Amino acid sequence: MTRETEDLLALLAEVRKRLLIPVRDLSDTDAGRRTTVSELTLGGLVRHLATGERLWLEILRKGDGELPEGMLDTGQYAMSETLSHWLSEYSAAAAETDAYVASLPSLDVEVRLPTTPWSPPEPQFWSARRIVLHLIHETAQHAGHADILRESLDGANSTAQLA
Template sequence: MTREHEDLLGMLAEVRKRLLIPAHGLSDADAARRTTVSELTLGGLVRHLATGERLWLQILKTADGSLPEGMLDTDQYAMSETLTHWLSAYEKAAAETDEYVASLPSLDIEVQLPATPWSPPQPQFWSARRIVLHLIHETAQHAGHADIIRESLDGANSTAQLA
């Protein structure tokens, strides 16, 4: 594993941790509760990211532009199972992503992205590096959402929970 692998996977691990802090100690009812005008819930965010990591790993592994099952799921933010279920699924997906990315000899490999309704008409290719950077971006963005939702639930925030 190269230094670049270590740095990117380390940053991804850090933002995953930041995302999960607001979910600590929540009941399923609170994890499924909307606290803003948005449809987002803490449990839904964890589900979305667990599913997202699994889908992006499949895209990375196949590299042929095939559309993974569930990628177009319009209900991906709904907490359909328990929070414990989604936390476990996220942990498993994260470990699988890390293991596969660490095994790549280079992050320069090119992966054809699946065609989606929001894709440009021509085929799109991303490097493995860009996929990991996308996971970091997506996770960090949702970590901020998770902080807002948790603070709206009971006043807790990541800063206080990290102290």
């Protein structure tokens, strides 16, 4: 594994941990509770990211441009199952992603992205590097959302929870 791969996977692990701080000590009820006008819930964010990692890993593994089942699921942000279920799924998806990315000979490996309703008309190709960077971006963005949702729920914030 290259130093670049190690660094990117370490950063991805760090933002994953940041996402999980706001869901500490939550009941399933609170994890599924909407605290803003948005449909987002803390449990729904964990579900979305667990599902998203699995979908991006499938895209990276196959690289054939086929749309993975569930990629256009509009209910990804809804809390379903239990929070512990989604935390377990997220942990497993993260481990699979990390292992697969670490096994790649290079982050320059390119894959064809699936065509979605928002895709440009011409085929799109992303490197494994860009997919990992996308996962970092997506996770960091949702970690910020999780902070807001948790503070809206009960006043807790990541700074206080780090202590």
